[in-house]
Amino acid sequence: MLGNLGKKQIIDLLQRQVIGRLGCHANDETYIVPINYVYRNDSIYAHSGSGKKIEMMRINPKVCLQVDEIADTFRWRSVILWGVFEELNGEERQQAMQAIIHRIMPLTNKPSEESSHGIDVDLHNNLIVYRIRITEVTGRFESHED
Incomplete structure (x- = not known):
């Protein structure tokens, strides 16, 4: 059976998962890349180093995410959700980064050896922390119960 997910099912799925595929589009190019994320308060929070995805989202902040x-x-x-990319600064940035660390680090095999999620202070200070403010969301499922 194919069907639509309800709002609670969508939120539950977004809260259970930590990896999604982010789609962005700028300068006639579409780019899809996996990201680690945290869902909170109708928004997706994530971080990244400088690079193609950040450059593209700065040009065109309208993005989508599939989980x-x-x-x-x-x-x-x-x-699948659609939203608007916003870079975070100050206290909001710090709170988002802490939420990301607390959600994702326990899922690693060797958290003490993983610096890519903000444990390394120099790396942490150079990360771009951002929010995707959700504007639209849809969910589908397939299941075959006996």
Whole structure:
């Protein structure tokens, strides 16, 4: 059976997962890249070093994100959301970075050796922390219960 996810199911999926595929478009080019994220307060929070995705989102802040939960070919849930990229600064940046660290670091095999999520102070200070303010969201599922 194919169906639509309800609002609570969409939020639950976004809260359970930590990896999504971010789509951005600028200068007649579309770019899709996986990101680690945290969902809070109708927004997606993430971070990145400088690079193509940040450059493109600065040019065109309208983005989309796909998040999946796949058991097998015929049992899955998928959410696609659209939103607006906003860079964060000050206290808001710090709170978002702490939320990302607290959510993602426990999922690593060797958290003490992983500096890419803000443990390294120099790297942390150079990261771009951003929010995607969700403007639209949709969710679908497929399941085949016996």
